[in-house]
Amino acid sequence: MAGIATTYWEIDPASGNALNGGGYDSAAGTTDYSQTSGGILSLSDLANSGAGVADVSSTMGGFTAAMVGNYLQIASGVNDDPGFYRITAVADTNNATLDRAPDTGAGAMTSAVCIVGGPFALLTDAFLEDTDAFIPGNTIWLKSSGTHSMASVGTARDGLTDGALTIAGYNATRGDTPTGDDRPLIALGSSSWITDNRWHYHNLRFTMTSSTGIAADNYTVFSNCKVENTSGTSNRDALKSNSGFIKSCEAVSTNGAALACTTGSLIESCYFHDSLTGVEIQGGSDYIAVVGCIFDTISGIGVSAAATSMLSHRVSQSTFYACGTAVKSTSAQSGWAITNCIMSGTAGVDIPTSSQSYLDHNCYNNSGTDVSGVNKGPNAVDSDPLMADPANGDFTISAASPCYNVGLGIGAAGSVGTYKKNIGADQTTYGGASAHQTRLETIC
8 A cells, every 4th residue: 555545744844845745645644743843753773574565663763653644754775666655554652564565575674774854845747747656636835934845746646526735825824725825836937747537736826937938738726826927927827727727816927828728627716917818718719608707917818718619608706907909809709798797997798799699788988999899788887896996906986886786696586685796807696674895805
């Protein structure tokens, strides 16, 4: 047996060591030593009694029952197979059992150097590829205690339907939700980060100048992440996602798409800004939904669809400010539903005439063309939305705004109470006599 799905791995640039054990099986142990600076035990004489034997011994000793479930890393020795091994039992201070034999099969392992517990210093591509350690269901915890400088990541490994490959950042305590610069920073430089299906990324920052940026395949989740490609070279995207869920993220690409996506992607409550393109829907894509997002200072197009893009794209409850064009498509095959959006200081919507498209309950405050190829709908608002301070990133509206309470909401049939929506990314919901307001918080 190698890795196990209930394992956590710890990475801390401030206190980690590349040779530490780094991991803990939360289902098997009682004490997690993966966060203990320097590890809990260092040995240089670990041995097993013969080839293929998982029982190990050390004259130096120091094993305790509390170490069960923790990992040790074997770095070197005689007949050793370097790698990560989980402690499954401790007989006494000098004897323990690992999850598998630590030798190469050529003979008994002797004089092995190892460390039990302790975090790694840096995340590496080699570790992401290590199927004896990091497996579906695992979580890698990255502490915000320094920059994680990485070379290219490129892996065809997949998570499973019942267990993703997860990388989660935290600031002070695992499970907190840091924002802004409190999130761990992964600096890729000119390298790319490319992974396959079912990876989950939470509470992280990525920077790069590469042509690809971050590319993720099917069913990948990005939550509370910031991805920034600062290259001035054209067509260098920040984030690429295929059939993914991108939630509460911030993305910037100086001279490319902040997010390039394909079939089945859901983009919700995100902030795209200072880019050539906000969201680029690539060729052949179906069913892209952009909900509750802000597009700020996009020199080209907020949401762009390629000529080969297919049916059913939705843009709703979003705000476009200082964009060249809010939504643009050159495909006559695309059907669009665009509702409850503010378009201010932009060329508005430019899509081919199609009976498959529906626009209504949008606000237009532009110096040029509001729509091309389609009709605004009977409930369009042609007025300044009176956003609080859009030039400085505050796109909220007040009750004085013409966008207040006039968005497309829940119909009367079958519902109890009155439910109203604002136009734009800021939304107020009413139920019965009580009310509450929820503001989309941009993540900066």
